[in-house]
Structures are given as C-alpha cells and as structure tokens.
Amino acid sequence: MKNNKRIIFIALISLMLWAILLRFFSNLTGTICLIRGTIGIPCPACGITRAIKSLIKLNIKDALYYNPLFLIPFIFIVVLIFKRKYIKVTATICAITFIIVYIFRMSLYFPNTEPMKINEDSILIKYLIN
Incomplete structure (x- = not known):
C-alpha cells in the first residue's frame, strides 16, 4: 500500500511539472503542440x-x-x-x-x-x- 501512495504521489508531481512546462512552452510559442x-x-x-x-x-x-x-x-x-x-x-x-x-x-x-x-x-x- 505504501508503494502505491508513492507511485500516485510521483505521478501527481510529474503531471504538475508537465502542466507547468506546457504552460511555459505555450506562452513562448503560442501552442501546446x-x-x-x-x-x-x-x-x-x-x-x-x-x-x-x-x-x-x-x-x-x-x-x-x-x-x-x-x-x-x-x-x-x-x-x-x-x-x-x-x-x-x-x-x-x-x-x-x-x-x-x-x-x-x-x-x-x-x-x-x-x-x-x-x-x-x-x-x-x-x-x-x-
């Protein structure tokens, strides 16, 4: 159970970092693609x-x-x-x-x-x- 919480935590942190990077990229280039x-x-x-x-x-x-x-x-x-x-x-x-x-x-x-x-x-x- 402890391992599952760790995986979920890492996944959530990764998604948040990805969202921040996409936001920065889209501000720079005008697109998320x-x-x-x-x-x-x-x-x-x-x-x-x-x-x-x-x-x-x-x-x-x-x-x-x-x-x-x-x-x-x-x-x-x-x-x-x-x-x-x-x-x-x-x-x-x-x-x-x-x-x-x-x-x-x-x-x-x-x-x-x-x-x-x-x-x-x-x-x-x-x-x-x-």
Whole structure:
C-alpha cells in the first residue's frame, strides 16, 4: 500500500511539472503542440484539442473541421483496454489513416488556414528569422 501512495504521489508531481512546462512552452510559442511550437508546421494530430472542445459544445461540424480523426485516440484506448490482441493492427490502421488525412489536410489548408496554419512563433522560425 505504501508503494502505491508513492507511485500516485510521483505521478501527481510529474503531471504538475508537465502542466507547468506546457504552460511555459505555450506562452513562448503560442501552442501546446510540441511539434508546431518547435518547428512551426502542424502535426498530424493538430486540431484534436479544438475538435474535442467543439464536440463538448455539440458542434460536430466544427469538430470535424478541426480534425476529422478526433475520435481515433479514444477508439485506440478502448482497443488497448479491452482487445489487447488487436493493438498492433489497430495502431497500424490508425497511423496509416492519420498520415493519409494529414497529407490531404496539408495539401488543402497549409500554410494559411487554421488548424493547418504555420506557427510563426515557433522556436525554429524565430531562430531562422533572427
């Protein structure tokens, strides 16, 4: 029991430190996405947070616009919990789907349309400009 309390304590401290670092990173780069904040281009998961926020507000049209694959992480977690033997197949299908949709979204929207907009506050772009 003592070991479980220690694990929970370490997990909570880690989450708090991660939240503080993300807050600092987002203040510096304008985004919590590590890829977009570092190199300036959107990642395949770009828009999922906004999509979930839209879904919570029952705005499905906006949710699909921000990232049409916003439910895939939840499906992956369900498969991970309940059908572990299918996890490799599920992971492969999810990865391929994300890559195909990412290429499609980048070709349609990059670099001027949210959420596929270039991040001019990214660390790399700030470094290259200065």
